[in-house]
Amino acid sequence: MKKYFAALAFAGIVSTGAFAQDLKTADVPASIKAACNKKFPEAAKSKVSWEMEKGNYEANWGGKSGEDNSALFTPAGNFLELVKAISPSQLPAAAIAYVKEHEKGATIREAGHVTDSNGKVTYEAEIKGKELIFDETGKFLKAE
Secondary structure: OHHHHHHHHHHHHHHHOOOOEEEOHHHOOHHHHHHHHHHOHHHHOOOOEEEEEOOEEEEEEOOOOOOOEEEEEOOOOOEEEEEEEEOHHHOOHHHHHHHHHHOOOOOOOEEEEEEEOOOOEEEEEEEOOEEEEEEOOOOEEEEO
């Protein structure tokens, strides 16, 4: 019985690592907040909410939901990527076609235009609890 509960506890710890964890602004290091405000001055003028995402800090701001923009920073304050929320209809046509062909009946719930620290653009489409990642032309890259 102890082994069963230990396995459940371990599974819980592992599974929670895959999801974002909400943070209070006071729990975000000043260096991370400063890096965000320097890179995105518009964030400094908005109400920013924070999450931990796979060991990195995610700042969310803008729009009605407060998540029109999501910027990811390492614990050292290095910028990783910016995701701007877009309408699913703004995805490249090839990405929309891929979803229709390979994810029969799926609805794209959310979409994002992703720019990484090197300026590389990708797109993400959220369907049925997973994200599909596409290159700048809409070619499928992977599912997360």
